[in-house]
Each structure stands twice: as C-alpha cells, then as structure tokens.
Amino acid sequence: MNSSLYTNSKDVFLDTVDAKDYVQLDRVSTIYQSLKDSVKKPLKMILLYGKPGTGKSMFLAKLCQDLSQNQEMHYYKTPILDESEFFKSIAHDLYDIDDDRELNFTQIIKLMQLNEKKEIPLILLDEAQLYGDKQMEKIRLLSDTRKIKFVIALHKTQSEDLIAKEHFQTRIWESIELKNALSAELKIYIQKKLMKANCFDSANMFSNTSIKLIYKLTNGNYRDTNKLLRTVFEIYEWYYEHNLSKINTNVMSNKIIEMAAIKVGLIDA
Amino acid sequence: MRNISDLEKRWFRYKLKSFIPYVLISLMVIISTALILSVFKKQLTNKSSEVILLNDKEQKVVATKIIEEVKVVPIEPQITFKEIKKEATKMVLTPSLDFIKNLRTTSTESYSSDNFAQVQKKEIPKKKIKKQILKQKQVVQQTRPKNILIQRQETQSDIEHVIKRFHKNNNPALSLFVAKKYYKLGDYKQSYNYALLTNQINANIEQSWIIFVKSLVKLHKKEQAINILKSYIKHSKSTNAKILLDNIQSGKFK
Numbered sequence: 045m046n047s048s049l050y051t052n053s054k055d056v057f058l059d060t061v062d063a064k065d066y067v068q069l070d071r072v073s074t075i076y077q078s079l080k081d082s083v084k085k086p087l088k089m090i091l092l093y094g095k096p097g098t099g100k101s102m103f104l105a106k107l108c109q110d111l112s113q114n115q116e117m118h119y120y121k122t123p124i125l126d127e128s129e130f131f132k133s134i135a136h137d138l139y140d141i142d143d144d145r146e147l148n149f150t151q152i153i154k155l156m157q158l159n160e161k162k163e164i165p166l167i168l169l170d171e172a173q174l175y176g177d178k179q180m181e182k183i184r185l186l187s188d189t190r191k192i193k194f195v196i197a198l199h200k201t202q203s204e205d206l207i208a209k210e211h212f213q214t215r216i217w218e219s220i221e222l223k224n225a226l227s228a229e230l231k232i233y234i235q236k237k238l239m240k241a242n243c244f245d246s247a248n249m250f251s252n253t254s255i256k257l258i259y260k261l262t263n264g265n266y267r268d269t270n271k272l273l274r275t276v277f278e279i280y281e282w283y284y285e286h287n288l289s290k291i292n293t294n295v296m297s298n299k300i301i302e303m304a305a306i307k308v309g310l311i312d313a
Numbered sequence: 314m315r316n317i318s319d320l321e322k323r324w325f326r327y328k329l330k331s332f333i334p335y336v337l338i339s340l341m342v343i344i345s346t347a348l349i350l351s352v353f354k355k356q357l358t359n360k361s362s363e364v365i366l367l368n369d370k371e372q373k374v375v376a377t378k379i380i381e382e383v384k385v386v387p388i389e390p391q392i393t394f395k396e397i398k399k400e401a402t403k404m405v406l407t408p409s410l411d412f413i414k415n416l417r418t419t420s421t422e423s424y425s426s427d428n429f430a431q432v433q434k435k436e437i438p439k440k441k442i443k444k445q446i447l448k449q450k451q452v453v454q455q456t457r458p459k460n461i462l463i464q465r466q467e468t469q470s471d472i473e474h475v476i477k478r479f480h481k482n483n484n485p486a487l488s489l490f491v492a493k494k495y496y497k498l499g500d501y502k503q504s505y506n507y508a509l510l511t512n513q514i515n516a517n518i519e520q521s522w523i524i525f526v527k528s529l530v531k532l533h534k535k536e537q538a539i540n541i542l543k544s545y546i547k548h549s550k551s552t553n554a555k556i557l558l559d560n561i562q563s564g565k566f567k
Contacts, residue, residue, distance in 0.1 A: 279317065279320070282317050283317075286317075299324065302324055302327065302328075303320045303321065303323075303324045306320060306323050306324055306327060307320055311327060313323045313324065313326060313327035313330070
C-alpha cells in the first residue's frame with residue numbers, strides 16, 4: 045500500500061458523469077436494457093425518474109454512448125431554460141440551422157415539418173424538473189409531431205408526483221424508475237469501481253461490516269456513496285502521509301468512514 | 314486535508330453522543346431491577362416474620378387438631394366373619410345325599426381363595442376376632458404421630474430451580490449452593506462443575522475452592538486436588554484450606 049493507491053482510489057469516486065465509469069449491476073442492467081428497448085419502440089416520450097443520485101444522468105450518458113453511433117441523438121446535460129435558446133439548440137443540433145434571431149415554437153414546428161428525417165432523432169433531457177410547466181407543455185407538443193422523440197430524466201420529489209402531471213399522464217408511454225442500491229449491490233458497485241481502476245488492495249479493504257455502515261449512512265445512494273468514499277480515501281491519504289501508525293491498511297476503518305460521513309454532512313456531529 | 318484533528322474531535326463527540334442513549338437505557342434497567350429486587354426482598358422478610366410469629370400454643374393447637382382428625386378415622390375389618398359365613402353358605406349346594414356332602418366339602422375347598430380361607434375355620438370364636446380388631450386399633454394408635462415435624466426435602470427439582478435462577482442472574486452464591494447440594498447428594502461431577510463455575514465468576518470464594526478440591530478427591534484425582542489446594546493456600550493462606558490439605562494428605566479425607 046502506498047499513498048498513490050489512496051490517491052487513485054480517491055479519484056475513482058470523483059462525482060462525474062462519464063459513461064466509462066458505468067458499473068454493471070444485475071438490477072441496473074435490466075433497467076438499462078428496458079430503457080434501450082423503449083427507445084426502439086414508437087414512443088413519443090420516455091420518462092426516467094428517481095431520487096437524486098440514483099444514476100439517471102449516468103443512464104442517459106451510457107445510452108448516448110451506446111446508441112449514438114446508430115441513431116441521431118443529442119444529450120442536453122443541463123436544462124436550457126430560455127425557450128428561444130432551447131428551440132435554437134434543437135434547430136442547430138437537428139437541422140444545422142444557426143440563426144441569431146429569436147426562434148419561437150411555431151417556427152421550430154415549421155422547421156421540423158420542412159426537414160423531415162428518415163429516422164426520428166432522440167433528444168435526451170437531463171434535470172428536466174427544472175423546466176417550467178409552459179416549456180414542458182411545448183416539449184410535449186414537439187413530441188406529438190412524431191418528428192422528434194424525448195427521453196426525459198427528472199427527480200422524483202415527494203411534494204409533487206410528477207407522473208401524475210397531466211402532460212406526463214397523457215403522453216408518456218414508458219416510465220422507468222431508478223432506485224438506490226441494495227446493500228449487496230453497493231458492495232459490488234464499490235469493488236467493481238475500484239477494480240476497474242486497478243485499486244485491488246483498496247477493494248479488498250471493504251468488509252461486510254464496513255459496507256453495512258456505508259449503506260446505513262448513504263442509504264445506497266450512488267452519489268452519496270461516491271462523495272463519502274472519496275473523503276474516506278482522502279483521510280486515508282492524510283494518515284498515510286502524516287500518521288501511518290493510526291491506520292490499518294488492510295481493513296477499512298469504521299472510524300474513518302464515520303469521520304468522512306461527518307465531513308460530507310451525512311452525520312450531524 | 315488539514316482539519317483531521319478537528320474531524321477526530323468531532324468524531325469523538327459524535328461517538329460519545331451515540332453512546333448516551335445506551336448508557337441511559339442500561340442505567341434505567343439497573344435502577345429498575347434494583348428497585349424490583351428491594352421490593353421483592355421486603356416482601357420475603359415480611360412473610361418470614363409472619364411465620365415466626367406463630368407461637369407455641371398455636372403450634373400445639375394445630376398438632377392436637379391433627380391428632381383428633383387421626384382419631385376420628387374408624388378402622389374396621391373390611392370383611393366380617395358373619396358376612397363371610399353368609400357368602401359361604403349361599404354358595405354351598407344343599408342336596409341330601411352323602412356323596413353330595415362329600416362333593417360339597419371339595420367344592421368349598423376349590424373356593425379357598427383369600428376371602429374363603431376363613432370360611433373353613435368356622436370354629437373361630439367371636440372373642441378372637443374382637444381381639445384382632447383391638448390389636449389393629451392399638452397398632453394404629455402406636456403409629457400416631459407424637460410430634461409433627463416439618464421437613465424440607467432437597468429434591469432434584471429444588472436444585473434445578475436454583476440452577477435456573479443461577480442461569481438468569483449468574484450469582485456465584487447460587488452456583489455455590491448448587492455445588493454444595495450436588496456434593497451432598499454424591500454427584501461429584503456436578504459439584505465439581507458448579508464449584509468451577511462459581512470460581513470462574515468469583516475466584517475469591519473459599520468454599521468454592523474447597524468443594525472443588527473435595528469433588529476432585531471424590532473423583533479419584535487426589536494429586537490434582539492437592540496441587541490446586543497448595544496453589545490456593547499460597548495465594549490466600551486460608552486455614553480451612555490448610556486443614557483440608559492435611560486431611561487429604563493424611564488420608565483422613567478420602
């Protein structure tokens with residue numbers, strides 16, 4: 045074990061959305077396959093929903109990477125809240141039309157009718173809960189033309205049941221829910237992630253008790269787990285450089301996990 | 314990361330906080346059990362004092378009552394001579410022919426079971442029977458209890474009850490009690506085991522060492538017993554242990 049191993053392990057859990065970092069888990073793979081199948085179906089909209097940190101963005105990134113070679117696909121990672129800008133982006137991406145002037149809904153519909161494509165292009169919208177109701181309604185009308193198809197990823201909040209919303213109830217033909225990982229899945233997730241980066245020693249440090257503790261703290265949320273483990277390895281790195289006698293390099297210390305949880309705010313101490 | 318020491322302090326505070334509910338719960342449990350035990354003890358002492366309050370007069374009254382009750386029970390012979398005679402005559406056939414008379418005697422002989430044995434002895438006078446009845450009465454009077462003794466029987470169930478209590482509270486006094494009882498009953502293996510258990514809970518109880526060593530001697534492990542006793546004497550300088558050692562070595566205690 046050396047300091048660089050902890051540094052590498054720390055970097056594994058950087059909270060970025062990269063399709064290369066996608067970890068294949070049984071349940072997640074089945075959901076992903078159903079999403080892929082839904083894309084092939086003649087649907088107007090596909091809704092991908094779940095709590096923050098359940099892997100929606102990763103799903104969209106993976107879908108974009110896997111299908112973009114065979115199908116026209118555009119991935120909007122951040123929402124474009126200005127309507128005109130949103131339509132301009134669609135016009136640019138789908139029809140290579142760049143116009144500095146404002147573009148309204150009627151104009152984009154006309155554009156779509158004029159430039160009919162053999163295969164319906166797919167637009168992936170992440171963080172769609174940030175779009176306003178009016179803009180969402182216009183996206184629905186765009187999908188109604190069947191000239192464009194949307195995959196919408198949004199947070200499921202308790203205050204408003206998004207699926208119950210009118211435009212989703214009537215238009216969406218497929219809705220897929222993503223959930224937090226189970227304890228066993230979390231172990232596989234952590235170890236696969238570390239082993240992908242050749243951090244075998246770090247992967248072996250995790251015992252069932254440490255996984256249980258991580259699960260207890262993060263509730264199986266992928267984002268929280270990444271944040272927590274990044275801090276865990278950051279602390280290990282510090283101890284390795286400054287006070288090696290205080291750590292056991294073979295077993296993951298519950299104390300350090302709890303310290304990391306305090307640091308990232310998972311424990312209120 | 315520079316604030317590790319601060320993080321360690323926060324973690325320590327968090328750990329202390331997380332232990333507080335457990336400490337409180339355990340304290341509550343200890344206090345409540347102590348309260349329950351004290352109440353239970355009070356009840357026990359009250360009951361025992363009530364028992365002591367029974368004076369001699371009351372005891373005598375109880376004793377005489379019991380004797381009277383014994384007197385009242387009438388003891389009578391189950392089958393009287395007359396009844397036996399009647400039954401015997403009822404069963405005898407009464408033809409007039411001589412040979413049939415002979416047959417009658419043989420038939421009565423064939424009925425000479427326990428009840429009919431007395432039938433043949435028709436000559437037994439009534440006085441004799443009365444005497445017999447009187448004798449039986451005398452025997453009953455002799456067997457009447459002169460003193461009423463209340464004895465506690467140390468049965469296996471009693472020991473089992475104590476063992477259950479011991480398993481609940483792990484009190485060395487109970488295990489020592491069980492060891493002693495088993496020793497008295499001659500079950501030296503069990504007395505050895507319970508003396509050992511007592512010793513494991515509290516190694517300073519002299520009696521547990523003595524019962525342990527005595528059981529070992531009874532289990533024909535004299536040398537082992539002597540060695541253990543010597544080491545205990547070194548440690549405790551117990552006079553009882555020294556006496557026992559002398560007894561074992563001299564052969565007084567086998």
